[in-house]
Amino acid sequence: DAGVTQSPTHLIKTRGQQVTLRCSPKSGHDTVSWYQQALGQGPQFIFQYYEEEERQRGNFPDRFSGHQFPNYSSELNVNALLLGDSALYLCASSLFSGSETQYFGPGTRLLVL
Amino acid sequence: AQSVTQPDIHITVSEGASLELRCNYSYGATPYLFWYVQSPGQGLQLLLKYFSGDTLVQGIKGFEAEFKRSQSSFNLRKPSVHWSDAAEYFCAVGSKAAGNKLTFGGGTRVLVKP
Numbered sequence: 542d543a544g545v546t547q548s549p550t551h552l553i554k555t556r557g558q559q560v561t562l563r564c565s566p567k568s569g570h571d572t573v574s575w576y577q578q579a580l581g582q583g584p585q586f587i588f589q590y591y592e593e594e595e596r597q598r599g600n601f602p603d604r605f606s607g608h609q610f611p612n613y614s615s616e617l618n619v620n621a622l623l624l625g626d627s628a629l630y631l632c633a634s635s636l637f638s639g640s641e642t643q644y645f646g647p648g649t650r651l652l653v654l
Numbered sequence: 655a656q657s658v659t660q661p662d663i664h665i666t667v668s669e670g671a672s673l674e675l676r677c678n679y680s681y682g683a684t685p686y687l688f689w690y691v692q693s694p695g696q697g698l699q700l701l702l703k704y705f706s707g708d709t710l711v712q713g714i715k716g717f718e719a720e721f722k723r724s725q726s727s728f729n730l731r732k733p734s735v736h737w738s739d740a741a742e743y744f745c746a747v748g749s750k751a752a753g754n755k756l757t758f759g760g761g762t763r764v765l766v767k768p
Binding site for chain 1: 658688690695696697698699700703744746748752753754755756757758759760761
């Protein structure tokens with residue numbers, strides 16, 4: 542049973558560029574949440590997708606957007622990259638109506654130069 | 655609003671000694687509480703969780719945690735630490751009302767001395 546997978550593992554971009562990160566949830570899960578983890582800090586909630594809609598959003602600007610596909614996989618898009626967007630981006634999957642446990646992928650490390 | 659405080663940024667413990675990591679949360683409703691572990695450059699692995707019932711919960715790798723509502727705490731313990739337990743540990747709070755959104759503490763980095 543595959544767990545949560547994310548791609549790519551690492552990414553280097555320059556300021557002003559756009560980036561797309563991808564996530565495939567654990568088999569049987571229907572909800573995907575995205576978190577940003579800056580160096581030395583705990584993860585911070587970006588947003589959550591269920592039934593292809595954004596259900597909740599954390600305190601992140603509109604430059605951060607997402608999408609969920611019919612197969613439950615998800616993308617995180619960040620436009621107009623800033624140096625401060627450098628972080629580990631974590632995807633977590635769960636069941637919307639389940640036990641609330643979120644299972645995390647290995648993350649994508651984004652470096653903005 | 656939910657918040658989580660992990661008072662200890664770093665803890666150094668000798669191999670074979672006991673370990674306790676502190677976690678205090680602030681949340682108005684009944685919380686769901688979690689401990690995750692993160693090895694360098696890796697994602698988060700769930701150690702254990704508390705939703706309801708018995709306030710002492712057992713997890714993987716020999717870890718346990720105790721929920722104390724009166725103290726708003728959910729401290730993680732391990733009786734005998736192994737070198738492989740060196741990692742960063744995160745406490746998180748969520749709830750049904752919050753729609754699965756997790757709020758994390760700042761983490762505690764555990765160093766294990768031989």
